[in-house]
Amino acid sequence: MTEAALKARFALDRPDFHLEAAFEAPPGGVTALFGPSGSGKTTLLRCVAGLERAPEGYLEVGGTVWQDEDAGLFRPPHRRGVGYVFQEAALLPHRTVTGNLAYGYRRARGPRRLAWGEVIDLLGLEPLLERRPAGLSGGERQRVAIGRALLAGPNLLLLDEPLSALDRAAKAEILPYLERLRDRLALPVLLVSHAVDEVARLADHLVLLEAGHVQGTGPLAEMATRLDLPLAHGEPAEAVVEARVAGHEPGYGLTSLSFPGGRLSVPALDRPPDAPVRVRIRARDVSLTRQPPRETSILNVLTARVADMREEGAEGVMVRLEAGGAPLLARITRKSRDALGLEPGMEVFAQIKGIALAD
Numbered sequence: 442m443t444e445a446a447l448k449a450r451f452a453l454d455r456p457d458f459h460l461e462a463a464f465e466a467p468p469g470g471v472t473a474l475f476g477p478s479g480s481g482k483t484t485l486l487r488c489v490a491g492l493e494r495a496p497e498g499y500l501e502v503g504g505t506v507w508q509d510e511d512a513g514l515f516r517p518p519h520r521r522g523v524g525y526v527f528q529e530a531a532l533l534p535h536r537t538v539t540g541n542l543a544y545g546y547r548r549a550r551g552p553r554r555l556a557w558g559e560v561i562d563l564l565g566l567e568p569l570l571e572r573r574p575a576g577l578s579g580g581e582r583q584r585v586a587i588g589r590a591l592l593a594g595p596n597l598l599l600l601d602e603p604l605s606a607l608d609r610a611a612k613a614e615i616l617p618y619l620e621r622l623r624d625r626l627a628l629p630v631l632l633v634s635h636a637v638d639e640v641a642r643l644a645d646h647l648v649l650l651e652a653g654h655v656q657g658t659g660p661l662a663e664m665a666t667r668l669d670l671p672l673a674h675g676e677p678a679e680a681v682v683e684a685r686v687a688g689h690e691p692g693y694g695l696t697s698l699s700f701p702g703g704r705l706s707v708p709a710l711d712r713p714p715d716a717p718v719r720v721r722i723r724a725r726d727v728s729l730t731r732q733p734p735r736e737t738s739i740l741n742v743l744t745a746r747v748a749d750m751r752e753e754g755a756e757g758v759m760v761r762l763e764a765g766g767a768p769l770l771a772r773i774t775r776k777s778r779d780a781l782g783l784e785p786g787m788e789v790f791a792q793i794k795g796i797a798l799a800d
């Protein structure tokens with residue numbers, strides 16, 4: 442990881458909950474605080490915002506110490522310059538969207554101030570400017586809330602389950618905007634989520650929480666496939682691969698993607714060459730052979746190396762593979778593992794039966 446933009450360490454006690462968590466976040470991109478309900482995601486976010494004061498706490502943002510309880514230092518929330526977006530947008534009901542955005546803009550300070558037009562454009566707010574919150578859909582309200590937070594020129598953007606109050610259609614509408622923010626903002630974003638789909642699509646880094654503790658932290662692709670962590674277990678386990686459009690095969694209705702592990706064919710995508718594409722490959726859609734498969738109908742076959750294995754349930758084995766440095770998962774049976782004589786370090790061929798786009 443490059444020099445962290447945020448270093449946090451907090452400990453606090455509640456009657457039936459103990460938080461003791463430390464993590465770092467890189468300067469750009471989305472760091473997801475991910476874990477089951479009650480694991481402490483919101484509490485941790487509130488500690489970062491200074492809305493919750495942890496008796497033991499240390500927080501450094503962009504090289505400046507905001508909190509160091511050992512030294513009696515606590516920068517209050519209004520001096521942290523943090524944009525906080527909640528599950529449900531709390532907009533000023535009697536003001537238009539412009540009025541709501543202007544409220545954030547007037548409070549802007551600091552070097553990170555984004556131009557008005559830039560934020561309107563990033564979030565597609567132009568058609569909404571004259572409307573009032575009551576006339577907006579849930580997704581539109583969230584876009585306005587995010588815009589208002591950005592216009593206040595934050596040092597950090599904190600998103601607390603910003604999609605959880607939205608229905609499927611509204612989520613689908615707002616996700617591309619969040620992706621654009623991720624790709625274009627030079628601002629650390631912390632996203633609280635318990636939805637794997639959201640995290641697979643939006644996050645670059647993951648802080649995995651369980652019962653107030655950090656189970657692991659690192660790049661998404663790594664965290665999704667680490668066999669000692671829960672994401673790589675069972676039916677939903679999947680790898681997330683960052684690829685680019687390498688070319689199109691219009692005659693076959695296919696698009697070819699390249700990633701460090703080789704090429705992948707997917708149903709035709711309407712994207713230009715070199716566009717980034719994030720794909721999800723489920724462990725159960727990957728089978729392994731020792732010899733290069735011949736005369737197979739499966740288009741996607743990669744050379745990979747067995748990195749690690751872990752038995753699962755009565756019959757299964759989760760295999761972590763590395764294809765050109767990119768981690769993948771394959772869920773096979775113990776019987777197949779023995780028949781193939783699989784060992785860590787061995788070279789295999791991974792046949793991929795299905796690839797889903799993450800975006």
Ligand SMILES: Nc1ncnc2c1ncn2[C@@H]1O[C@H](COP(=O)(O)OP(=O)(O)OP(=O)(O)O)[C@@H](O)[C@H]1O
Pocket residue numbers: 455457458476477478479480481482483484485635
């Ligand atoms: N204000 C509070 N006072 C006392 N206990 C609280 C308070 N807020 C949260 N808790 C408790 O702290 C623990 C962590 O809650 P927190 O909301 O941080 O978890 P979470 O991972 O964000 O969960 P969820 O996804 O359900 O929001 C839970 O046991 C919760 O009941």
